[in-house]
Amino acid sequence: MxxxxxxxxxxxxxxxxxxxxxxxxxxxxxxxxxxxxxxxxxxAALIKDLPQGQFYMTKDAEKTYNLSKIDRSIQNKILNKQKDAVAFSIQMGFLNDKDDKQQSVAFVTSTGSKLFKNVKHEEIILDSSLKDKGIKVGDTLTNNQFSGKFIVKGFVDQKKYSHVPVAYINMEDYKQIYKVKEMQLVFIPGGDSSQEFTGLQSFSQKDFLNTIPSYxxxxxxxxxxxxxxxxxxxxxxxxxxxxxxxxxxxxxxxxxxxxxxxxxxxxxxxxxxxxxxxxxxxxxxxxxxxxxxxxxxxxxxxxxxxxxxxxxxxxxxxxxxxxxxxxxxxxxxxxxxxxxxxxx
Structure with missing residues (x-):
């Protein structure tokens, strides 16, 4: 020394x-x-903030969640069997604010679960970063593919996906915008890779994040x-x-x-x-x-x-x-x- x-x-x-x-x-x-x-x-804050568990998408989607369509009967079977399981979908889109300016968002909808915000028909909950764009609770927003109007009911902190704010909407509103009937993904909190379901491929949180090209x-x-x-x-x-x-x-x-x-x-x-x-x-x-x-x-x-x-x-x-x-x-x-x- x-x-x-x-x-x-x-x-x-x-x-x-x-x-x-x-x-x-x-x-x-x-x-x-x-x-x-x-x-x-x-x-990917939307995904990273979820607890550890397993994500499921269809095998035919080849690790591309946008191409995944979970069969309704399989989805119901999983949700009925797994207490905290949730089916959800994510899709990039946009909203028109009160000044008719387009704001890029990631639309998210899900079955009833405490892991995601659940909203009623024509309601929307947004990431708080959109406050900086002048959007406030009570504002009316529109989407060109949606026949109705969205009423802003609240904001959530740090919910981003693919570098854009998340927008939680009702399942029926989501299906009208994107003309789909099936959900893209199923998530089972606390699940492990040993749980298998017909026609579905499982991913851990880390593996699922790696399926997102930009991430x-x-x-x-x-x-x-x-x-x-x-x-x-x-x-x-x-x-x-x-x-x-x-x-x-x-x-x-x-x-x-x-x-x-x-x-x-x-x-x-x-x-x-x-x-x-x-x-x-x-x-x-x-x-x-x-x-x-x-x-x-x-x-x-x-x-x-x-x-x-x-x-x-x-x-x-x-x-x-x-x-x-x-x-x-x-x-x-x-x-x-x-x-x-x-x-x-």
């Missing part, structure tokens, strides 16, 4: 540069991770960037300590000659790595949380404590591995040979 601290005081600039790089890389990683989580919520492509790209940055940080640690160790071959030889163990030299390097990483992470976490609070309202940014903690642990592990790999040469140092090379 004493040796570690003395060396860091002696080479302040070197360690300050490494700490700055780790700070910037970790801050960028936290921000991109927050953006990925925010876009995930903005894309899968979006999350895959952002997560790839996050892990790429984490790997870069590990490489930075390895390169930095490798160069430091090469410059200190002579010093290591002298320390070994006077009885300092190889394990103590590794501990010195690990102490430096942990000190730099912890300080850098603390600063980047604080700044990312400030950004979380001051981010523009319309920006889909959501950085949770759980995500921050997981990434911090990953950074520490990657840093430890990178520093350890670079220190393998310490073990190979022969005192006499190293001293002869001269101390740098």
């Amino acid at each position: 004493i040796l570690s601290w003395k060396e860091m005081k002696k080479n302040k600039v070197r360690f300050l540069i490494l700490g700055s790089i780790v700070f910037l890389v970790s801050l960028l990683t936290f921000i991109i991770s927050g953006l990925a989580n925010g876009l995930s919520q903005d894309n 899968n492509a979006e999350q895959m790209s952002l997560n790839m960037i996050v892990w790429f940055l984490v790997i870069i940080s590990g490489m930075l640690f390895a390169i930095f300590f490798y160069m430091m160790n090469v410059q200190k071959i002579g010093l290591y030889g002298i320390l070994k000659a006077i009885g300092v163990k190889t394990s103590d030299l590794f501990k010195m390097m690990w102490t430096q790595m942990i000190f730099i990483t912890v300080i850098s992470l603390a600063m980047s976490i604080a700044l990312s949380q400030v950004f979380n609070m001051i981010a523009p309202k319309g920006m889909p940014f959501h950085l949770t404590f759980e995500t921050t903690a997981q990434l911090s642990i990953v950074f520490l592990v990657i840093g430890f591995i990178g520093a350890t790999l670079s220190g393998i040469q310490i073990k190979k140092v022969e005192p006499l040979q190293a001293i002869q090379q001269g101390e740098v």
Whole structure:
């Protein structure tokens, strides 16, 4: 510990540069991770907010829920057998507000369930983001495919699908708009993949989200960037300590000659790595949380404590591995040979 601290005081600039790089890389990683989580919520909050369970669509739909049509007899059989099961449908559409401006929405309807908002004929409940568009409770909205008019009965928070606000409508109104008789999906809370039904394919929540093309492509790209940055940080640690160790071959030889163990030299390097990483992470976490609070309202940014903690642990592990790999040469140092090379 004493040796570690003395060396860091002696080479302040070197360690300050490494700490700055780790700070910037970790801050960028936290921000991109927050953006990925925010876009995930903005894309599929309607599905992600449901409890764990199983989703079912017809096998003929080939993992495309828009093409799924659940047979009425099978639907009734499932709903009668499974206490909390619900059948629902989602379809993209639009509403005309009082100024005759079109607002994109995702129409959602379902059988009776506490998991979805149930509304009466010609009533509608909207995601609260539409308040920013000037829509209020009591407003009358229209749709070109609907013969009647929708009365806004209320709003719900954070209910988005495919980056547009959700609009809960009555089942009969939905069927009139889209000229369909069957529901697209059945959801069984707490269900598992062992439950099978004729002609239906089951999906966990994660698997179902991956059937949504925009969600899968979006999350895959952002997560790839996050892990790429984490790997870069590990490489930075390895390169930095490798160069430091090469410059200190002579010093290591002298320390070994006077009885300092190889394990103590590794501990010195690990102490430096942990000190730099912890300080850098603390600063980047604080700044990312400030950004979380001051981010523009319309920006889909959501950085949770759980995500921050997981990434911090990953950074520490990657840093430890990178520093350890670079220190393998310490073990190979022969005192006499190293001293002869001269101390740098």
